[in-house]
Amino acid sequence: MGESGIRPAVAADIPGVIALDGEVTGLRKPDYWQDMFERYGAPRGGIGFFLVAEHAGRIDGFIVGEVRAWEFGSPPSGWIFAVQVRSRLRVQGLGSRLFSAVCERFRAAGIDRVRTMVARDNTMIHSFFRSQGMMAGPFIELEMRLD
């Protein structure tokens, strides 16, 4: 079995992205992924990145990120807000290759820091980002109910 190639997503990839995400999460979100592709699929002046890992026409993984500038006084940084790898291909390096690919694009955009946010109880994705070398940063996520 060959290795998946990593490249920017095209419109024809989105059904595969929707199917993969649906398979992993148990929720099909076609409108959400279509909207994500429209926002990040075409390079928005080099600040949005929607990359897919594809092998023989099948989408095996994807990662989505963008450059966020001066939020909360922070210099521009890369922000990853979606990453997914087909279950049976996990812990084989594909997620790491997707992560490296998006980080490479952030670097090319002049960015020297990448951030993300994970749910506290999502050990799998938390472990993935830790395995890439990510650690707690200088910000703390805060929230409140708007009753």
Added chain:
Amino acid sequence: MRLQKATIFGLYAVLELAADPARQLTAVEIAEKYGISTNHLAKVLRDLGRAGLVDAVRGVGGGYRFSGDARRLTLMDVIRVFEDIAPDVDDPAPQVGQDIAEGLRFVLAELDSQTVPTLQSISLSSMLKLVARRPWAARRSR
């Protein structure tokens, strides 16, 4: 948070052995490297052996070898061999009306809620990679 001495020694030993799973080390060798009590470490290694994290190799030239999967085992898996650091739900609840006590418990629980997920998310393999990168050196030089 403050971990017990046995837990820290257990983490030293497991990470030292996991760094090279083919290598076997004696309690004396590990204790000398970290400047810790050999007797205490020997007991810790027995506990790690019972938990299946290390194998004891008996006889002349014996010692201990890592026997787990460093990509799957986390810091929390090692810590749990020695202590329970889950939030202390057995704390006597303050009486109704003690709003300040309840408020403080609420804030302290927020701190606790970060600890376990963090330790559960760092595999031994990720920890060893972090050690190799030495990010604390960059932080000190800033």
